[in-house]
Amino acid sequence: MGPKVVIEPTGAEPPSYARGLEALDESGVPFLVGGAVALAAYCGIRRNTKDLDLFVLERDAPRVLEVLTRVGFRTDATFPHWLSKAHADGHFIDVIFNSGNGEVPVDLEWFENAVPADVFGVPVAVCPAEETIWSKAFVMERERFDGADVAHLLLACGSTLDWHRLLRRFGGHSRVLFAHLVLFGYVFPGETDRIPRWVMDELTARAQRDGSDDLRTCRGTMLSREQYLPDLTRGWRDARLPPTGSMSTEAIALWTEAIDRR
Numbered sequence: 001m002g003p004k005v006v007i008e009p010t011g012a013e014p015p016s017y018a019r020g021l022e023a024l025d026e027s028g029v030p031f032l033v034g035g036a037v038a039l040a041a042y043c044g045i046r047r048n049t050k051d052l053d054l055f056v057l058e059r060d061a062p063r064v065l066e067v068l069t070r071v072g073f074r075t076d077a078t079f080p081h082w083l084s085k086a087h088a089d090g091h092f093i094d095v096i097f098n099s100g101n102g103e104v105p106v107d108l109e110w111f112e113n114a115v116p117a118d119v120f121g122v123p124v125a126v127c128p129a130e131e132t133i134w135s136k137a138f139v140m141e142r143e144r145f146d147g148a149d150v151a152h153l154l155l156a157c158g159s160t161l162d163w164h165r166l167l168r169r170f171g172g173h174s175r176v177l178f179a180h181l182v183l184f185g186y187v188f189p190g191e192t193d194r195i196p197r198w199v200m201d202e203l204t205a206r207a208q209r210d211g212s213d214d215l216r217t218c219r220g221t222m223l224s225r226e227q228y229l230p231d232l233t234r235g236w237r238d239a240r241l242p243p244t245g246s247m248s249t250e251a252i253a254l255w256t257e258a259i260d261r262r
Contacts, residue, residue: 004116004117004118005041005115005116005117005118005126006117006118007037007040007041007117007118007119007120008120009120009121010046010048012048013048013052013120014088014089014090014091015089016072016073016088016089016091016093017052017091017093017120018120018121018122019071019072019088020052020068020071020073020086020088020093021033021119021120021122021124022122023067023068023070023071024054024064024067024068025122025123025124027063027067029056029060029063029064029067030056030057030060030111031054031055031056031060031064031124032054032055032056032106032110032111032114032124032125032126032127033052033053033054033055033117033119033124033125033126033127034053034054034055034096034126034127034132034135035049035051035052035053035094036049036052036053037052037053037117037119037126038053038126038127038129038132039132039149039152039153041115041117041126042126042129042132042153042156042157043152043153043155043156044156045152050090050091050092051091051092051093051094052091052092052093052094053093053094053096054093054094054095054096055096055097055106055110055127056095056096056097056106057097057106057107057108058097058098058105058106060097061077061084061095061097064084064095065077065084065086065095068086068093068095069086072088073086073087073088073093074086074087074088075087079100079251079254079255079258080251080254081098081102081247081248081251081254081255082096082097082098082099082100082102083095083096083097083098083100099135099138100138100225100255101138101221101222101223101225101240101245101247102240102245102246102247102251103138103173103222103245103246104131104134104135104138104169106131109131109165110127110128110131111125113128113130113131113162113165114126114127114128115128129153129156129157129160129161130161130162130165130166130169131169132153133150133153133154133161133166133177133180134166134169134170136149136150136153137150137170137176137177137180138173138176138222138223139223140223140224141224141225141226141227142224142226142227147180147183150180150184151180151183151184151187151188154180154181154184154194154195155184155188155191155194158191158194158195159194163196163199167199167202167203173222174203174206174207174210175203175206175207175210176222176223177203178203178204178206178207181195181199181200181203216235216236216237217236217237217239217244218231218232218236218237218238218239219239219244220239221238221239221240222239222240222245225255225256225259226256226259229256238252240252
């Protein structure tokens with residue numbers, strides 16, 4: 001493992017970020033820092049956002065909110081299937097334990113492979129590059145597409161990724177990873193050797209074998225909560241529901257209702 005990653009404040013971050021990180025560090029509740037901080041740590045790309053992403057085990061989310069409440073944050077379990085929020089100073093901390101589509105749960109492997117870092121003067125750990133790719137790969141909304149983040153992570157980390165773990169993470173969603181790898185070759189045509197040949201061969205074989213007995217299933221909702229809603233009204237089955245997904249009708253309804261509150 002290389003030297004500890006150091007992410008210095010730019011001056012744009014509110015004091016509440018460091019206050020929250022310090023309180024959580026002192027509390028002993030396990031958490032990881034991801035999102036824009038992970039992108040800065042791995043790719044050297046800094047961008048100012050109005051939120052700080054923390055990744056936690058689902059069982060620890062209530063404890064994280066309790067700690068942040070004690071140091072002045074207003075907290076709420078915004079979307080009980082994957083996300084809570086803590087607000088202060090006109091900014092907020094996202095407390096994340098899954099993904100919006102319910103397919104990227106935070107588990108112990110995230111912590112076992114995390115990278116030590118110093119963020120805004122607080123000793124923390126950053127989400128692994130593999131799990132950061134896994135979580136970002138499904139974000140394909142009309143107003144937000146994380147494909148550029150995935151491409152930059154592949155560029156920066158492709159030669160050192162645990163590709164076996166990454167393929168295992170995607171499981172039955174391997175076409176999503178395959179699509180990003182194909183796009184990577186388009187975006188950075190001179191860097192395709194960062195993707196092992198066996199990975200592309202394996203994903204090609206999986207795509208050729210991939211099929212579904214349910215020809216009226218729409219997997220688009222795994223990628224965008226809004227853009228494939230017309231297909232559901234035309235009779236396509238929502239892949240987020242069991243047995244292909246893990247979300248309940250209630251969780252989907254709450255996630256869909258929030259579209260107009262963006």
